[in-house]
Amino acid sequence: MSGHSNYTPKTGIERWLDARLPVVRLAYDSLVDFPTPKNLNYWYTFGGILAICLGIQLVTGIVLAMHYVPHVDYAFGSVERIMRDVNYGWLVRYMHANGASMFFIAVYAHMFRGLYYGSYKAPRELLWILGCVIYLLMMATAFMGYVLPWGQMSFHGAVVITNLFGALPIVGQSITTWLWGGFAVDNPTLNRFFSLHYLLPFMIAGVVILHIWALHVVGNNNPSGVEVKSKADTVPFHPYYTVKDGFAIALFMIMFAAFVFFNPNALGDPVNYVPADPLVTPAHIVPEWYFLPFYAILRAVPDKLMGVLMMFSAIGVLFVLPWLDTSRVKSMRYRPTTRLYFFIFVVACLVLGFCGGRLPDDHVIPGLTTFTLIDADLNSMVWLSRIAAAYYFAYFLIILPVMGLTESPLPQPASISEPVLSHSAAMPVGAAASPEKRG
Amino acid sequence: MADANPEHGVEGDDPNRRDFIHIAAGVAALGAAATVAWPIIDQMNPAGDTLALASVEFDLTKVQLGQSVTIKWRGKPLFIRHRTGVEIASAIKDDKADLRDPSTDEERHKKGKAEWLVLIGTCTHLGCVPTFGGGDYGGWFCPCHGSHYDTSGRIRKGPAPKNLAVPDYAFLSDTVVKVG
Amino acid sequence: MLRKGLAIAALGLALVGGSAFAAGTQEEPRTVAWSFNGPFGKFDRAQLQRGYKVYREVCSSCHAMHLMSFRNLGQKGGPFYDPEYPNPNNNPYVKAIAKDYQIDDIDSETGDVVKRPGVPADRFASPYPNEAATRASNGGALPPDMSTLSKAREGGPDYIYSLLTGYGEVPAGLEVPEGKHYNPYMAGDVSAFWKGKGHAPIGGLIAMTPPLAPDKVTFDDGTKSTVDQQARDVAAFLAWVSEPKMEERKAFGVGTMAYLLILAGLLYVSYKRIWRNVAH
Numbered sequence: 001m002s003g004h005s006n007y008t009p010k011t012g013i014e015r016w017l018d019a020r021l022p023v024v025r026l027a028y029d030s031l032v033d034f035p036t037p038k039n040l041n042y043w044y045t046f047g048g049i050l051a052i053c054l055g056i057q058l059v060t061g062i063v064l065a066m067h068y069v070p071h072v073d074y075a076f077g078s079v080e081r082i083m084r085d086v087n088y089g090w091l092v093r094y095m096h097a098n099g100a101s102m103f104f105i106a107v108y109a110h111m112f113r114g115l116y117y118g119s120y121k122a123p124r125e126l127l128w129i130l131g132c133v134i135y136l137l138m139m140a141t142a143f144m145g146y147v148l149p150w151g152q153m154s155f156h157g158a159v160v161i162t163n164l165f166g167a168l169p170i171v172g173q174s175i176t177t178w179l180w181g182g183f184a185v186d187n188p189t190l191n192r193f194f195s196l197h198y199l200l201p202f203m204i205a206g207v208v209i210l211h212i213w214a215l216h217v218v219g220n221n222n223p224s225g226v227e228v229k230s231k232a233d234t235v236p237f238h239p240y241y242t243v244k245d246g247f248a249i250a251l252f253m254i255m256f257a258a259f260v261f262f263n264p265n266a267l268g269d270p271v272n273y274v275p276a277d278p279l280v281t282p283a284h285i286v287p288e289w290y291f292l293p294f295y296a297i298l299r300a301v302p303d304k305l306m307g308v309l310m311m312f313s314a315i316g317v318l319f320v321l322p323w324l325d326t327s328r329v330k331s332m333r334y335r336p337t338t339r340l341y342f343f344i345f346v347v348a349c350l351v352l353g354f355c356g357g358r359l360p361d362d363h364v365i366p367g368l369t370t371f372t373l374i375d376a377d378l379n380s381m382v383w384l385s386r387i388a389a390a391y392y393f394a395y396f397l398i399i400l401p402v403m404g405l406t407e408s409p410l411p412q413p414a415s416i417s418e419p420v421l422s423h424s425a426a427m428p429v430g431a432a433a434s435p436e437k438r439g
Numbered sequence: 440m441a442d443a444n445p446e447h448g449v450e451g452d453d454p455n456r457r458d459f460i461h462i463a464a465g466v467a468a469l470g471a472a473a474t475v476a477w478p479i480i481d482q483m484n485p486a487g488d489t490l491a492l493a494s495v496e497f498d499l500t501k502v503q504l505g506q507s508v509t510i511k512w513r514g515k516p517l518f519i520r521h522r523t524g525v526e527i528a529s530a531i532k533d534d535k536a537d538l539r540d541p542s543t544d545e546e547r548h549k550k551g552k553a554e555w556l557v558l559i560g561t562c563t564h565l566g567c568v569p570t571f572g573g574g575d576y577g578g579w580f581c582p583c584h585g586s587h588y589d590t591s592g593r594i595r596k597g598p599a600p601k602n603l604a605v606p607d608y609a610f611l612s613d614t615v616v617k618v619g
Numbered sequence: 620m621l622r623k624g625l626a627i628a629a630l631g632l633a634l635v636g637g638s639a640f641a642a643g644t645q646e647e648p649r650t651v652a653w654s655f656n657g658p659f660g661k662f663d664r665a666q667l668q669r670g671y672k673v674y675r676e677v678c679s680s681c682h683a684m685h686l687m688s689f690r691n692l693g694q695k696g697g698p699f700y701d702p703e704y705p706n707p708n709n710n711p712y713v714k715a716i717a718k719d720y721q722i723d724d725i726d727s728e729t730g731d732v733v734k735r736p737g738v739p740a741d742r743f744a745s746p747y748p749n750e751a752a753t754r755a756s757n758g759g760a761l762p763p764d765m766s767t768l769s770k771a772r773e774g775g776p777d778y779i780y781s782l783l784t785g786y787g788e789v790p791a792g793l794e795v796p797e798g799k800h801y802n803p804y805m806a807g808d809v810s811a812f813w814k815g816k817g818h819a820p821i822g823g824l825i826a827m828t829p830p831l832a833p834d835k836v837t838f839d840d841g842t843k844s845t846v847d848q849q850a851r852d853v854a855a856f857l858a859w860v861s862e863p864k865m866e867e868r869k870a871f872g873v874g875t876m877a878y879l880l881i882l883a884g885l886l887y888v889s890y891k892r893i894w895r896n897v898a899h
Contacts, residue, residue, distance in 0.1 A: 244894075460885065
């Protein structure tokens with residue numbers, strides 16, 4: 001939808017600038033005048049929320065870097081100094097730590113929105129892939145950031161994740177030693193993680209710019225999955241969506257503030273307030289909550305190398321999603337059966353997250369012991385993870401390709417503005433979901 | 440303001456109209472931004488542990504008559520000098536001399552404590568630390584560019600523009616002084 | 620759609636956040652109605668002072684608190700804060716407390732390691748010079764540093780209180796080895812020492828001998844010095860040590876939430892006004 005620019009510079013300065021570096025024009029075209037579908041619901045506000053999250057993390061992170069010391073003997077103490085002595089240091093630190101969790105809450109909502117409304121389908125494949133790149137960068141950044149306070153979980157989490165690379169044949173151990181800068185996770189590792197943790201968010205910002213650019217070339221998707229046909233389908237981004245996004249951001253900030261001010265350590269692990277000790281491993285090593293589903297997939301597979309490959313494949317499959325889903329219809333609103341499979345997929349992801357936080361041998365139904373299947377009792381977290389992981393991959397590799405070919409979708413509206421109903425799945429009046437139409 | 444909106448009346452509003460509510464919301468949002476901005480700025484101010492070292496107490500019995508002790512205070516050297524009678528007399532005698540930075544000796548010590556001189560040991564020229572006792576005036580001598588200070592810490596010869604600075608200090612007792 | 624999404628998210632967070640005690644290695648700590656609980660909670664200054672006394676007279680002989688300085692005791696929100704001395708370095712009570720401690724220092728004239736009385740800027744000294752000495756004096760065990768202890772344990776002050784008052788009868792059939800003590804609130808696995816019938820009791824072995832005893836610490840404000848009282852007070856004190864900014868954080872939070880709710884309300888009305896005549 002990148003079309004003609006309607007910007008006319010009004011003042012002398014604006015004209016001067018427009019002739020040399022049209023930044024005001026760019027801002028106007030992208031954020032003020034940009035024609036946006038008028039039926040976007042609140043699931044579409046998470047993009048704006050994510051931009052604010054990135055801004056918050058960057059600002060608070062740079063402030064923390066003014067006081068943090070990236071040395072194994074001083075890291076833990078420097079973080080506590082920030083909490084106790086630096087003016088408002090406690091606020092900046094809690095905003096940064098909880099901001100990371102908020103960032104992932106928003107990114108998961110944003111991604112699930114994309115899955116539901118088919119925002120990854122043509123012509124938005126590259127937009128989706130850029131988003132996956134941002135997601136990967138976010139995970140790397142978050143992992144390295146969590147190591148920096150040098151608590152028990154920081155240290156042993158770093159040990160576990162860096163050891164994963166050792167599973168690769170032939171080059172595995174060399175790569176691990178190269179990552180460590182030594183024979184174990186130690187000061188060289190901490191120092192380089194700090195350097196990279198500072199660097200990566202700026203890479204994220206760059207990819208975000210590409211992501212928004214890619215969006216603006218093809219235009220937003222919308223809940224009906226029907227592309228914009230005319231001006232009647234759209235409203236200018238400002239003030240319609242600037243204010244709606246602003247409202248959603250305010251609500252999100254309320255949730256953020258609830259954590260930062262009243263329960264700042266709820267999403268973390270208390271064990272990370274014990275200074276790192278290479279000789280003592282905590283009883284339960286768990287990553288932060290946003291990594292739990294992948295941790296569950298990793299542990300679900302008995303073989304170390306296969307576990308690593310499956311974990312990375314779980315992210316990798318997202319990159320090829322645009323080509324796995326064969327359906328012509330974008331929005332799950334009009335794909336009733338696939339929609340059910342989608343909701344089960346969401347449940348599977350939540351189950352994987354739940355399993356990731358438990359010990360593999362924990363009972364799912366407490367107290368019940370059944371029989372051992374292969375290497376674990378059937379009523380164990382590891383088998384629940386296996387079932388959920390199987391569904392996760394089946395959704396992308398089997399269900400979506402097959403359903404696209406076999407399901408008869410519900411009739412879609414001719415355009416966005418044609419069926420003017422204020423909420424819920426917009427079905428054109430008179431077109432009942434007759435049984436013979438279902439796939 | 441563009442008001443080319445075909446629908447007038449109660450329902451028809453140009454969304455760009457500057458209604459009070461939009462102004463109020465905008466101002467509130469800016470207020471939130473300002474409230475967040477202050478901690479971000481204030482965190483660069485000295486932290487609690489830095490402020491803790493902002494003042495130091497010193498036991499004067501450590502300084503022999505005629506000696507000077509240098510301690511670190513706020514990251515800078517601090518001279519604490521126990522002056523002899525001769526040194527005090529010579530300082531008072533020069534009160535009327537031609538001084539680049541005029542100051543009487545009385546102004547540079549606490550009342551009744553003429554024997555104690557507390558000065559920041561940074562040459563007012565370019566910041567070197569003057570050496571004790573050197574120079575032509577019996578006070579201090581700065582080896583960097585040859586500034587001479589007298590027994591009251593006043594600049595007498597050389598490029599320094601001002602006398603050695605007297606910090607904020609107080610006697611907590613006859614033997615303990617608190618600086619800063 | 621939005622409601623369904625929120626419900627799923629809440630369910631997800633609730634599941635993921637799951638109880639850390641489900642594994643059943645320790646008794647759930649007993650909850651105490653601390654004065655600092657809740658969004659409007661504040662520390663009880665008198666309790667913090669009593670708790671400091673318990674730390675000073677009982678715990679500090681083995682436990683370090685090396686991230687705390689004496690001046691922290693006199694800062695706003697701390698046990699000995701005095702509004703007349705906004706800079707805790709000048710607080711006479713803090714100076715007196717600091718002077719009571721002997722701090723390692725280097726003699727500026729001879730270069731020898733000497734001990735000198737503390738000043739408010741000094742950190743709390745460790746009772747032992749290094750980890751090896753600590754372990755040697757404690758039968759191989761390392762009493763953890765108390766600077767962040769309260770936030771390093773699930774349950775925080777509830778856990779500390781429960782542990783300190785949890786020493787009790789050893790279940791018949793449990794052979795507790797020399798130098799260790801059974802405590803149901805301690806995380807661990809005693810099945811190796813269980814000679815009785817059925818499942819081994821939950822709880823673990825802790826190297827710390829029961830540290831508190833009735834009247835072991837006399838409280839200056841006349842409060843009855845029971846083990847329960849000492850445990851409550853020192854747990855509250857340690858909660859403050861872990862989070863000296865808690866009161867400031869909650870107060871800031873109340874103001875922020877109120878402001879954000881108003882801001883959200885204004886933005887909502889603004890949003891509704893703008894979208895009023897757009898069919899969507």
